[in-house]
Amino acid sequence: NAGVTQTPKFRVLKTGQSMTLLCAQxxxxxxxxxxxxxxxxxxxxxxxxxxxxTTAKGEVPDGYNVSRLKKQxxxxxxxxxxxxxxxxxxxxxxxxxxxxxxxxxFGAGSRLTVL
Amino acid sequence: GQxxxxxxxxxxIQEGEDVSMNCTSSSIFNTWLWYKQEPGEGPVLLIAxxxxxxxxxxxxxxxxxxxxRKDSFLNISASIxxxxxxxxxxxxxxxxxxxxxxxxxxxxxxVIP
Numbered sequence: 001n002a003g004v005t006q007t008p009k010f011r012v013l014k015t016g017q018s019m020t021l022l023c024a025q026x027x028x029x030x031x032x033x034x035x036x037x038x039x040x041x042x043x044x045x046x047x048x049x050x051x052x053x054t055t056a057k058g059e060v061p062d063g064y065n066v067s068r069l070k071k072q073x074x075x076x077x078x079x080x081x082x083x084x085x086x087x088x089x090x091x092x093x094x095x096x097x098x099x100x101x102x103x104x105x106f107g108a109g110s111r112l113t114v115l
Numbered sequence: 116g117q118x119x120x121x122x123x124x125x126x127x128i129q130e131g132e133d134v135s136m137n138c139t140s141s142s143i144f145n146t147w148l149w150y151k152q153e154p155g156e157g158p159v160l161l162i163a164x165x166x167x168x169x170x171x172x173x174x175x176x177x178x179x180x181x182x183x184r185k186d187s188f189l190n191i192s193a194s195i196x197x198x199x200x201x202x203x204x205x206x207x208x209x210x211x212x213x214x215x216x217x218x219x220x221x222x223x224x225x226v227i228p
Binding site: 004033035040041042043044045048056058059090092094101102103104105106107108109 | 146148150155156157158159160163203205206207215216217218219220221
């Protein structure tokens with residue numbers, strides 16, 4: 001039972017480069033989330049998805065795009081990376097109803113550095 | 116938008132001491148979640164609270180859902196070195212059609228052996 005898997009775990013980019021972070025969950029969760037974590041800022045929500053084919057903006061969506069083509073996968077894209085996007089990115093997923101609703105299961109994180 | 120505030124921001128305590136931390140919001144929450152994050156890992160759920168006034172324990176940890184629904188408290192009894200980490204409160208917001216879970220800035224706990 002893998003839970004939530006993020007790839008890659010580490011990446012270094014130059015300013016202006018693009019990349020995609022992949023999140024996969026095997027728990028049949030409806031909701032999936034992308035957060036970024038910066039020192040002293042806690043976890044800030046970038047984008048989230050309530051189901052296959054749907055996405056919505058979170059607290060800090062600018063500079064990021066997402067896609068949820070399959071229920072188990074949630075992709076976070078940076079079209080033109082900026083140093084301000086240097087951060088640790090966490091993916092999470094949850095059920096929407098019943099026991100465990102809104103209780104997030106997190107991946108191990110992806111550390112991104114933009115030079 | 117809705118925000119969660121946590122205090123204290125950081126704590127340095129002696130092993131064996133009890134710990135108290137809290138989380139407050141200007142808005143009502145129907146669910147309070149407490150997570151712990153250890154270095155290099157993702158947050159892990161400690162306790163979930165679903166009813167105002169609810170008091171729930173998980174081993175040495177006890178959390179309470181505030182009566183006003185605008186706050187929650189986490190207590191750790193008889194702290195040990197493995198309690199070190201960042202403790203986050205979180206909850207789903209109510210202002211949108213879809214739930215989105217937001218997090219507080221965290222309380223960093225250091226335990227001195």
